[in-house]
Amino acid sequence: MSPSEPLRRACHPTMSADLGQTATQENTMKNTDIKRLLYTHLLCIFSIILSIFIPSFFLENFSILETHLTWLCICSVLVTAVNLVSYLVVKPNASTKRSSLSYKVTRFLKCCIYFLMSCFVFHVIFVLYGAPLIELVLETFLFAVILSTFTTIPCLCLLGPNIKAWLRVFSRNGVTSIWENSLQITTISSFVGTWFGAFPIPLDWERPWQISYILFSGMAHLLYAWSDLWLRGWPCYFATLDILEQKATYIQEQLTGTQEEFLCRFHKDCAEMYMV
Amino acid sequence: MRLGCGAFAAGCVLVEVLGVALFLRGFFPAPVRSSSGTEHQAESPAPEPSAGATSNWTKLPPPLFSKVVIMLIDALRDDFVFGSKGVKFMPYTTYLVGKGASHSFVAEAKPPTVTMPRIKALMTGSLPGFVDIIRNFNSPTLLEDNVITQAKAAGKRIIFYGDETWVKLFPKHFVEYDGTTSFFVSDYTEVDDNVTRHLDRVLKRRDWDVLILHYLGLDHIGHISGPNSPLIGRKLSEMDSVLMRIHTSLLSEEREAVSPSLLVLCGDHGMSANGGHGASSVEETNTALLLISSAFERRPGDVRPPKLVQQTDLAATLAIGLGLPIPKHSVGRLLSPVIEGRAMREQLRFLHLNTVQLSRLLQENVPSYEREPGFEQFQVSQKLHGNWVRLYLEEKNSEVLLNLGTKVRRQYLDALKTLSLALSRQVAHYDIYSMVVGTVVVLEVFALLLLSAPQALGSAAELEVPLSSPVFSLLFYLVLLLLGAVHVSVCTSTEGSCYFCSLSWPTVGVVLVLVSALLCAVLSALTRTCVDGKLLRRNPARTNSKWSELDLLILVGTVGHVLSLGASSFIEEEHQTWYFLVSTLCLALCHESYRNCFLGDNGESPCCLRVEGRFVRAAPTVKDKSTGCDVLELDRVCTKPSSLDTLRGCEKAMVLASPWLVLGCCRLLRPLNHTGVQWAHRPDLGHWLTSSDHKAELSVLAALSLVAVFALVQSRCSPMSRVAMALGLLGIYCYRASIGHVLLPWQRGSTAVSRGIIEARFVYVFVLGILFTGTKDLLKSQVLAAGATVKTVGLWDVYSGLVLLAALLFRPHNLPVLVCSLLIQTVMTKYIWRPLKHGAAEVAVMHYWFGQAFFYFQGNSNNITTVDISAGFVGLNTYVEIPAMFLTAFATYAGPVLWASHLVNFLSSEPSSGSALRRAGFCYALVCSAPASVYVVLVTALRYHLFIWSVFSPKLLYEGMHLLVTAALCVGFAAVDQARVQSRSGRAAAS
Incomplete structure (x- = not known):
């Protein structure tokens, strides 16, 4: 499975000069998208880090291990807020058609219901995985909430309450844009992180963080952050690739065009590269 | 020679069992033991030796220190x-x-x-x-x-x-x-x-x-x-x-x-x-x-x-x-x-006591103790001691006495030293040489299985086993010669006892031939794989085989489980690993079925397509076979189209709900038996049920479970075994009632508790009857070429006989485990494996995973204490070794065995399965032998670990036993498959 398939397809450069121009335009569009994506993810990571440090200013006796429930709440609220804000600001799939207010309200309500439903479904899944049914029920539910924050809310923001679109995105080759690609990667790595997070539970080190829910969420965080970083790395990689290939076209031009023109363009390009 | 990959895998696992047995023999050194056992009866101490004269000192000497x-x-x-x-x-x-x-x-x-x-x-x-x-x-x-x-x-x-x-x-x-x-x-x-x-x-x-x-x-x-x-x-x-x-x-x-x-x-x-x-x-x-x-x-x-x-x-x-x-x-x-x-007499008395004790231990542990130098020294010094005592009793305090005493003392000390050395040599170390030979055999077999996997899982599911070429190749003889030289040099140079060296020469020769032949086979497979890989790289169009998420999960799960065996905690809590993997498997299946149902091609539900597809595929076979051998299949196919429209919604809902049903079943079974170490002390349902206050609840549960077992099994049995099954299940309830576990409704007050021998034997008769009917059907289908229906029914009869036996041997509160296992098998067959069209290999691995999970649902763990020995006494008056061992092993491994036999049933009931059973057998063998072979290496590396005796060794025994069970199952797979091939060819010849 190659998550970068659409990216590669979109950015494959053409050797002809005319098509090169259009490709550059596409590239600039994509570059802005990549930058937006980068900022969104940076913001998300930043909010998670903030959720660790900020509460200690307001709350007494705050620490991740002891008052983990508060921390989970704060973290999920912050991440939700950041996701919503970035969605409203960036609007990755802003449709041109105007929709009525009532439509918007029903859509919002639907989103809320979907979120709650996902929380309950996750809770049921955790219980099916072996979480105790009655004791620690609050912990389990909060963990379900935070996992839904990491997975359901971005989906709701990007795709709306549309199950078919979700299933499309999460099946092979169903991704159509870079936003959906990032969504796929972050969500799947959150799940995988949660899954891996269960591994240290049976170890007999008798550490406080070994209690399942903290570990689950901790690992989910880590994986989420990691996937973000990874995502940030990929677009940069592609951007540099594009620029290098543009350079190749310039070298071709050099064979035909004048030297000064080439040098001038090359310097400009280098400057662009530095900016990126 | 061409060989079906099922038979090949069975042979491989059998050889692997040999290797593991050799490893175990080397890993657990024979102990130095006195036969008089652990009881502390007051044996009279050895009297002071005396030549002729009677010594008055027969009691133990007084303590030296207060x-x-x-x-x-x-x-x-x-x-x-x-x-x-x-x-x-x-x-x-x-x-x-x-x-x-x-x-x-x-x-x-x-x-x-x-x-x-x-x-x-x-x-x-x-x-x-x-x-x-x-x-x-x-x-x-x-x-x-x-x-x-x-x-x-x-x-x-x-x-x-x-x-x-x-x-x-x-x-x-x-x-x-x-x-x-x-x-x-x-x-x-x-x-x-x-x-x-x-x-x-x-x-x-x-x-x-x-x-x-x-x-x-x-x-x-x-x-x-x-x-x-x-x-x-x-x-x-x-x-x-x-x-x-x-x-x-x-x-x-x-x-x-x-x-x-x-x-x-x-x-x-x-x-x-x-x-x-x-x-x-x-x-x-x-x-x-x-x-x-x-x-x-x-x-x-x-x-x-x-x-x-x-x-x-x-x-x-x-x-x-x-x-x-x-x-x-x-x-x-x-x-x-x-x-x-101390005085010389006392000194000699103490030394004598110690020497007698050591020589007694030597006599009990070394068969040829008379030739041991220590024993000879002991006898010489005892004689000298007797002479000294006689002299001492005759005259006291002389220079001669002291000199002679010193000599005797030196003689005793020498004897002690030799004796002690001879004894501690017996137990001192792991028998590394036997362990290494065993490990080499196991690893070679595993490598062979791995390397032949691409070929075996291909379309033909057959393997080219080059039998003649390794035997006549130069490499084979060179390796054999080298191994012989190594064997001789190792056995002549080691001081300690080595099991492999003590084997007779023909046996050693056979093992060495096996090792070198396996090595040659592995090398030839390796070269073949390399050549194939090069060919594949040349035309990259063929490498475009896709891995589905399920395949990926199966691979990650298997590898992860094998790697987790290196940590003692993961071995203690292995049941958690299996529960976790099975739950994840269910979620993956859920994802797959949802995607298939909602995002099928043409917007049509694929499960419905699948039903139609089966109809289309089955139609030509109906035309071909004018004989009514496929009555059952025909019936099913013919009734399908008429009720297809009504069934569509219902079946679709079931397809969507079944993974959740399976998950729910697994979750319900979890609190039945808490095993492992960390959470074993938690109160569980099993203890609650078996406590004498809740006998009524246990009775109701057991009765309901037995009824459910009957309901789930009977539909595919032959009529005779259906009756036998019902009577057998009734007999099981009577057995439990007579043994005092459950109550009979007409019984008031407490009755005398018997051992329930008659009732248990009554059930055994039915078990044997059902197994016999099933085997008879199988043989009939093979010899008379009677057709697939007879064969399917026969297989199912064998399976139901095993279910009946398991129901008899399980502890009464574990009967729900049996019911859930049957329920999950039915649901998965009907709504997941058939509609989603999983490959034989995937189905085999899923059966293996569920079998392992049910092994732990039964209350087993990697600790020897959880083995239910009482199963070995069901229906037996006294302890008879072989039946007791067989029954205990079956009761312990009932989960894996039942799932594996269900695998055979499922694959042979599938129409046009062709080589599916062979492929499944190969896959099953591969997946089972992976943990065993890696664990052998891990244990060798961890032999000085802190928990080697408490955690790793019991697991090693379990692994060895599991491999033995797997070998038996693989032989069963191969036999059924062989019968299938023969019956098909027989039918072709007849027509």
């Missing part, structure tokens, strides 16, 4: 006392070593240098091995003959302070104790203060005979910061002051007492250069041993360097010192300096 204080310091390496550290930090001890009334030794501990086996060695004088665990069946109490038990039997009062391990080993032996736990390694002051705080009070009291102190602090410091840390010095000074306190108190007491007292300072194991212990480096095995008593007189200026002795020698010395019989299994010899000050 009081004994054992001060055990964990990880007291020899140089902490006798080296520069001792001089610097332990001044009082150094003074005692140099000038005082003491004897100092360097005691060598045998690996594993871990506290518990070391304590056992110190107190029993034997070398504890794995057999202890088998014998004690994991009860931590030390049942073997030992000094503490003997002392208690002799009425000595023993007080203990220190490491809790002692309290576990000797739960009822101490009149007073205070155990400290060694869990928190970071604490090195509190553990010792907890011991020292009792000292003042105890030393003032006079009402004890033996005081044992076990200090843990030094070991903890070693674990934290190593042997060169400044903390070590401080701890040693503390220990020195404690020793001084005890010694002065003993000295002041001795002035009033008649006989002297003994103070023993010793370590249980050493400390390696980085502070750990467990392995066999010199720093870890050499410990300090210091015996202090006013009885040990020494001339000033008599400085002796510490002598190297064995740790096991202390047990014999303590027994003599306290006037007790020497522990039966002790391989140690008396520390002769201890008795130096």
Whole structure:
């Protein structure tokens, strides 16, 4: 499975000069998208880090291990807020058609219901995985909430309450844009992180963080952050690739065009590269 | 020669079983044991030998010491006392070593240098091995003959302070104790203060005979910061002051007492250069041993360097010192300096007692003991001793007597040394050579299976097994020659006993031929794979095989499980791994079925397409076969289209709901039996049900489960076995009622509890009847080419017979496990495997996973204690070894066996399955042999691990047993498959 398939397809450069121009335009569009994506993810990571440090200013006796429930709440609220804000600001799939207010309200309500439903479904899944049914029920539910924050809310923001679109995105080759690609990667790595997070539970080190829910969420965080970083790395990689290939076209031009023109363009390009 | 890959896999697993057996034989060394067992009957001690004249001394000699204080310091390496550290930090001890009334030794501990086996060695004088665990069946109490038990039997009062391990080993032996736990390694002051705080009070009291102190602090410091840390010095000074306190108190007491007292300072194991212990480096095995008593007189200026002795020698010395019989299994010899000050007659008597004990042990363990040099020396010295006693009784106090006595004593000491060496050689080490040979066989088989996987899982599911080429290749003979040379050189050079060397030459030859033939086969498979890989790389169009998420999960799960076997916690909690994997599998299946139903091509639900597809595919077969051999299949196909429209919604809903149903079933089974270690103490449903207050609930549950079993199994049985099944299940309830587990509705009040022999045998008759009917059908389908229906019914009959047997042998509260297993099998077959069209390999691995999960749902674990031995006594009057072993094994492995036989049923009931069964058999063998082969290597690497005996070895036994069961199942797969092929060819010939 190659998550970068659409990216590669979109950015494959053409050797002809005319098509090169259009490709550059596409590239600039994509570059802005990549930058937006980068900022969104940076913001998300930043909010998670903030959720660790900020509460200690307001709350007494705050620490991740002891008052983990508060921390989970704060973290999920912050991440939700950041996701919503970035969605409203960036609007990755802003449709041109105007929709009525009532439509918007029903859509919002639907989103809320979907979120709650996902929380309950996750809770049921955790219980099916072996979480105790009655004791620690609050912990389990909060963990379900935070996992839904990491997975359901971005989906709701990007795709709306549309199950078919979700299933499309999460099946092979169903991704159509870079936003959906990032969504796929972050969500799947959150799940995988949660899954891996269960591994240290049976170890007999008798550490406080070994209690399942903290570990689950901790690992989910880590994986989420990691996937973000990874995502940030990929677009940069592609951007540099594009620029290098543009350079190749310039070298071709050099064979035909004048030297000064080439040098001038090359310097400009280098400057662009530095900016990126 | 072309071979179906199922048969190939069965052969491979059989060879692998041989390899594992050889490995196990090498891993668990034969113990040195006295046949008189563990009972402590008072045997009369050996009388003093006398030639002609009758000696009047037949009782045990009186104790040498009135009081004994054992001060055990964990990880007291020899140089902490006798080296520069001792001089610097332990001044009082150094003074005692140099000038005082003491004897100092360097005691060598045998690996594993871990506290518990070391304590056992110190107190029993034997070398504890794995057999202890088998014998004690994991009860931590030390049942073997030992000094503490003997002392208690002799009425000595023993007080203990220190490491809790002692309290576990000797739960009822101490009149007073205070155990400290060694869990928190970071604490090195509190553990010792907890011991020292009792000292003042105890030393003032006079009402004890033996005081044992076990200090843990030094070991903890070693674990934290190593042997060169400044903390070590401080701890040693503390220990020195404690020793001084005890010694002065003993000295002041001795002035009033008649006989002297003994103070023993010793370590249980050493400390390696980085502070750990467990392995066999010199720093870890050499410990300090210091015996202090006013009885040990020494001339000033008599400085002796510490002598190297064995740790096991202390047990014999303590027994003599306290006037007790020497522990039966002790391989140690008396520390002769201890008795130096006594009269010659006493000295010889002590030595004689020890020699008699050792030679008795030798007689029981070595068949050709008469040829042992030690035994000959023993007889010579016994004769000399008799002569000396006669002389002694005739005339006393002469120069001749003393000279002769010294000679006899030297003779005895030599005999002791030879005897002790001969005995400890028997158990000293792992039999590495046998282990290596076993590992090589196992790994070669596994590599062969892995390398042939691409070919075997291909379309033909057949393998080209080059039988002739390895036999005639040059490489084969070279390897064989080389292995023979290695074998001869290893066997002639090793001193210890080696199982593989003691085998007869033809057997060894067969094994060596096997090893080299396997090596050649692996090499040829490897070259073939390389060539194929090159070909594939040349035309990359063919490499575009896609891995679905499910395949990925199966791969990750299998590899992850195999790797998790390297950690002791994951072995203890292996059930969690399987529950986790099975839950994830269900979620993955759920994802797959949702995607197929909602996002199918053309917007049409694929499950409906699948039904139509089957109809289309089945239609030509109906046309082809004018004979009505496929009546069942035909019926099903014909009824389908008429009710297709009504079924569509319902079936779709079931397809979507079934993964959740399976998940729910698994979750319900989880609290039935808590196994493992960490969560085993939680109250579980099983205990609640088996308690006598809830008999009514258990009865209802058992009755409902039996009815459900019947409902789930009967639909596909032949009519006769259906009746037999019903009667058999009724018989099971009667059996449980007669044994007193459940209530009968018409029974009021308590009735006499019998053993239910008749009822159980009644059920056995039906089990055998059903199995016989099934086998008969199978054979009929093979010989008479009767057709697939007869065969399917026959297979299902065999399966239902196994279900009936499992229902009989399961504990009554485990019957829901059986029901859930049947329910999940039915649901998965109907709504997941058929509609989603999984490949044979995937289905096989899923069956394996579920089988493993059900193994643990039954309440099994990787601990030997959870084996339900009572299953071996069902319907038997007395313990009959072979049926009992078979029944116990079946009851334990019922989960994997039932799932595997369901796999056979499922694949052969599928129309046009072709080579599916073969592929499934291969896959099953591969997946089962992966953990076993990796675990063999892991255990070899971890053989000095702290938990090797408590965690890894039982798991090794389970792994070996599981491989044996797998081999039997694979042979079954291959047999059914062979029958299938033959029946098909027979049919082709007939038409």
